[in-house]
Amino acid sequence: MSLLKSIPKIDKFIINKAFEGLSKSLITKISKEKIQNLRENILNNTIENFDENLLINSILEEYNDINSSSLKPLINATGIIVHTNLGRSLLDEKSITNAIKIATSYNNLEYDLQKGKRGERYEHITKSLKALTGCEDALVVNNNASAVFLILNTFCKNKEVVVSRGELVEIGGSFRVPEVMNQSGAILKEIGTTNKTHLRDYENAINNNTTMLMKVHKSNYSIEGFSSDVSFEDISKIATKYSLIDYFDMGSGHIFDLPYNLSKDEPSILELMKQNPSLLSFSGDKLLGSVQAGIIIGKKDLIEKLKKNQLLRMLRVDKITLSLLEESLNLYLKNELDTIPTLKMLNTKVEILKKRANLLKDKIENFMNCEVIETSTMVGGGTTPNKKIPSIALSLQFKDFKPNKMEEILRKNLIIARIENDKLLLDFRTIRENEIIKIENILKKEFKNV
Secondary structure: OHHHHOOOOHHHHOOOHHHOOOOHHHHHHHHHHHHHHHHHHHHOOOOOOOOHHHHHHHHHHHHHHHHOOOOOOOEEOOOOOOOHHHOOOOOOHHHHHHHHHHHOOOOOOOEEOOOOEEOOOOHHHHHHHHHHHOOOEEEEEOOHHHHHHHHHHHHOEOOEEEEEHHHOOEEHHHEEHHHHHHHHOEEEEEEOOOOEOOHHHHHHHOOOOEEEEEEEOOOOOOOOOOOEOOOHHHHHHHHHHOOOEEEEEEEOOEOOOOOOOHHHOOOEHHHHHOOOOOEEEEEOOOOOOOOOOEEEEEOHHHHHHHHHOOOHHHHEOOHHHHHHHHHHHHHHHOOOHHHOHHHHHHHOOHHHHHHHHHHHHHHHOOOOEEEEEEEEEOOOOOOOOOOOEEEEEEEEEOOOOOHHHHHHHHHHOOEEOEEEOOEEEEEOOOOOHHHHHHHHHHHHHHHHOO
16 A cells, blocks of 8 residues: 555646646646556556656656657658558659648639639649540549549449449458449449450340449459450440440559550550540559549539539548649649659669669678669559569678568668568669668668677
8 A cells, every 4th residue: 555655646746847848738648547557556466666757757758659740751662662551652742842832821722713703622633634634524532432432322323333243343451342332322233254254244234224334443453364354445335325324443544654564454544535435533642643532534514413412522632632633743744754753663774773772782781791683573552463563672681680680670760671582672663762871871770780
């Protein structure tokens, strides 16, 4: 009981000099929790003494942890460009600067400067998308999953949507097309088999309750061997013949041709727009290389109906997203593709990556074993499934350290590497030039004098 009596009173404890200048309410909250835990531990005989300084330090540690940002900038040394776990596509710093100006000022988000009255927030992005893709109209929601849901709910509630069985995909986070269709109120009409779907399957499935023919891009897997599917062009022709909506959930669409023959199986927005589709939707933060968003383009009358759906209020994007997306689209319009980090990394020549890897090797080979090797990586982010792209990596070895131990050391220093064939690799496909010296300094700090 004497130990219980030594526990300080809250009101006196929180005025300790160690807490001066800190939020009184947060310090009080943490202190109450810590002291309550201390009291319970004493009663349970799990501690035998009490040190007030240790209690103060524990409270300060939690206080600082709460107030520090849990989101941190990382160095991506995995080689995966659109890494979902690491924030997908990077944004151009100039675009961020322009967005800051919008975010820190009143702006014309929903104000028509010419007419002097309320305007529409989507107009800001529509003009760029029209100029870039030739679409009649456009709409932006918070991600492509939202775009799929909004489209199905608007046009297909209690109506049939025809989809190939080979395209009933599941993407990250257990996002399944059949379940989304069910939640939207649409009725799924499966056709074909897992590996083969024919044009006649679509035509045979059409009835009086059919409203849409939908194609879903197999963004994170591929079907090889005895297989076939139907092109969106042919699906569009049937939809036109029967006065139905043709819709392509592209997942990750790209604008211009991609290197390493990646465009072969990855749909191009500009190519598909030549077919005058009813609706297309795609992500903003994958191969487009911009901010997270679900972009819908297509026929004006259909986009207008989407805008009238009450769900749009829950799915709409804010001024910062619109500003960043508009900046990215304008880079395409000005053909400044090298300013888009995702495209820049994807298009960087292997010879340049090798020079960068050798630059780091020269700086660290006096204290650790390293070798510049040719390797391959993937674009990532649910794009270009099973497609490898060439890259250059620096293989690191140090004394008797296992690769897992070295990976953990680097991870604690906010460098995310990869382990392959029992080797720790720093893949230069995703290491930016200005990050090389940072990696050098961290390696010197952690390994040079060990």
